[in-house]
Amino acid sequence: MVTRDAESLLKKYARQFRSLAVIGPRQSGKTTLVCKVFSRKPYVSLENPDERLFAVQDPRGFLSRFKSGAILDEVQRAPELFSYLQQILDRTNKDGLFILTGSNNFLLQSSISQSLAGRIGYIDLFPLSSSEINLFDKRPAELAEYIFYGGYPELFDKSRTPSIWYPSYIRTYIERDVKQLKNIENTVLFNRFIQLCAGRIGQQLNTAALSNECGIDVKTVNAWLSILQSSFIIYLLQPHFQNFNKRVVKTPKLYFSDTGVACSLLGIRKPQEISVSPFYGALTENFCINDLLKKKYNTAGSTSFFYWRDNKGVEIDLLLDTGKKLIPVEIKAAQTFNESFLKNMIYWNNISGNTGGILIYGGEHEYKRSDKIQLTSWKNLKSIKL
Known part of the structure; x- marks a missing residue:
């Protein structure tokens, strides 16, 4: 190990x-x-x-x-x-x-x-970070593979097959851990609920929509979300309320604590399916935020994590609050940099009076621009200071 x-x-x-x-x-x-x-x-x-x-x-x-x-x-x-x-x-x-x-x-x-x-x-203690995974002799090579494998140690320590291991993990979780918190008789419906949550990775939490699609009342939705949070399956990224003279959204966004679990729930059976999946961007966002959260927890960091979105739909994927400054972070799956990736960050900097920020993307080239915005590869998440 x-x-x-x-x-x-x-x-x-x-x-x-x-x-x-x-x-x-x-x-x-x-x-x-x-x-x-x-x-x-x-x-x-x-x-x-x-x-x-x-x-x-x-x-x-x-x-x-x-x-x-x-x-x-x-x-x-x-x-x-x-x-x-x-x-x-x-x-x-x-x-x-x-x-x-x-x-x-x-x-x-x-x-x-x-x-x-x-x-x-x-x-x-959350599953392995990408830097910990890299210590194994057999490790993923591409971003889609890291997302697909997730971070559970047994997958790397014992060379398990994700498409076999994760369904068993999810079934065991529902049949054992969930019943410690709440005796849910209809486990099929609960499993359906988790799948619906997986389809909403990186989206604002909408309990009414989950209620309608799953056929349960909003009170049950909130209770089941609480179960998923308490057992470390999902977490909610809270919005940053500072509005900088603009109306802001105050609804949290939903993420999974492990992208391998999410891929299994989404029916993704091999890494090659991820890059052509409509969830590729959301899963990349989830993976990068997870890795930064793991770094925070592993070092007892004090940086707080938020996202920011105004009523016009302009959004910052991740806002790092160090206590002294706010650092906007944008996350893109694309391997080639495009100036449009920085549009929201530049807008947010202008209205907040902030400078700089971090763009995490699927490529490898890294550099710091004259406007102090840092381009960082997904392979180098450990270098981001929290």
């Missing part, structure tokens, strides 16, 4: 907090990472029925086995542990004692906020 970018952050946090929570999608590499960094700690999976029963029925006895701490995997499966963990952490001055992992953000956050607030450090 390659060294994950988040490894140094994990070690740093283990010296700052009495306990750590590593959260992210199922199969994103959480267990592998924590077992590597904390190899001397005993490991217990709460997915194991015997261990989970012990933890639920006798949490004090369960935890008494681990005088020097432990790795507790999928800990949201036994929320009874958290109050007892609080007592242990309050009595210790040791840092990095218990390492908790979870793939269900809602259940984990709810339990932690009630019992362990102020005692625990959070690390979000």
